[in-house]
Amino acid sequence: MQDKxxxxxxxxxxxxxxxxxxxxxxxxxxxxxxxxxSDYDVRFxxxxxxxxxxxxxxxxxxxxxxxxxxxxxxxxxxxxxxALLRSSNPSLLEWLHSSVVYRADEPWLTACRALAxxxxxxxxxxxxxxxxxxxxxQTSADWTAKRYLYVLRPLLCAWxxxxxxxxxxxxxxxxxxxxxxxxxxxxxxxxxxxxxxGATEQQPVQRYPILDALIATLTIRLPxxxxxxxPPADMALFDEFLLHTVVPPLQPA
Numbered sequence: 001m002q003d004k005x006x007x008x009x010x011x012x013x014x015x016x017x018x019x020x021x022x023x024x025x026x027x028x029x030x031x032x033x034x035x036x037x038s039d040y041d042v043r044f045x046x047x048x049x050x051x052x053x054x055x056x057x058x059x060x061x062x063x064x065x066x067x068x069x070x071x072x073x074x075x076x077x078x079x080x081x082x083a084l085l086r087s088s089n090p091s092l093l094e095w096l097h098s099s100v101v102y103r104a105d106e107p108w109l110t111a112c113r114a115l116a117x118x119x120x121x122x123x124x125x126x127x128x129x130x131x132x133x134x135x136x137x138q139t140s141a142d143w144t145a146k147r148y149l150y151v152l153r154p155l156l157c158a159w160x161x162x163x164x165x166x167x168x169x170x171x172x173x174x175x176x177x178x179x180x181x182x183x184x185x186x187x188x189x190x191x192x193x194x195x196x197x198g199a200t201e202q203q204p205v206q207r208y209p210i211l212d213a214l215i216a217t218l219t220i221r222l223p224x225x226x227x228x229x230x231p232p233a234d235m236a237l238f239d240e241f242l243l244h245t246v247v248p249p250l251q252p253a
Contacts, residue, residue: 001071005042005102008073016063018046021078021108021245025100026091032171033149033196039067042102044075044094053079054247063120078245082238085112088121097170108245115241119233120163126227128223129161137215142204145196152211154188155218161227184210 009023023044028034030041052059061080065073076092078085084092096109096116132154141147149172156175159166169175176189188210195205 001040002102004069005040005071008071009044009103013064016046016065017052018048018075020075020103021045021047021105022095022112023075023101023103024095024098025102026095026098028146028149028196030094030098030100030170031149031153032152032173033153033193035146035196037070038072038199039072041072042074043091044073044080044103045078045095046075047078047245051244055091067178074141079242082242085116086119086232086235086238088116088124089118090125093120093125093167094170097167099170111241115237117167120167121167121230121232122227123229125167126158126161126222129158130222133158133215137219142202143207144202145192145205146202148192148205148208148211151198151215152192155215155222158222159218162225165227181214185214 005023009020013019021044023042024030025041027041028038046063059077061077063075063077081092093116096113097205101109109244136147136150136154139147153172153175156172156179157168159179160175163179169178172189172193176186182191188208191213192205192208
């Protein structure tokens, strides 16, 4: 599948007049908890030629294709990505921290990750993860392993932000390892992850009373202890990075 992803990304650049700066896996595969039939959620950041950014006209700042053969492809223009990075957009930060990278302009990615760390604001992520957990908990769907993880993982991410004030790890195993879960909670999480990795997307699972109790406790306690407010970083940092991305450096004579 990786060869197909790389070929698909390469085939986009010339006809779409874009250069892909970074492409990664998002979602359950990046969280190391994919099921047997999980899609490949490929997310990327791209830059277009300089005249695109000098026009007063409105241009699309995203690109996507219909899901085909379990390949879900979606990208953001670098200007949109940097504007969202300044507000610590959770989706973008998870892309930048993904361990499954398909394409990368390494100097650009290194600089972008450094800018993300410099401008990181934990509170927007905290509220995003709480809202995600609430929405996934309220759905009328059966309790599948996927649904459990889509409720628990954001709650654990919010808990991580309260504890550490920094970006939580994407892998669910690493997230659990860094939090003060008790032995029974860890064992239940390990059982759930095994069930998720061996099941299909819609396969119901048994209820986990210990995890149900954990969900209830975190849902009540976490909103009472949000992380500290941090102001947005200076916009000039992002403008400068955008300029260096869009305008190619002069080549020596």
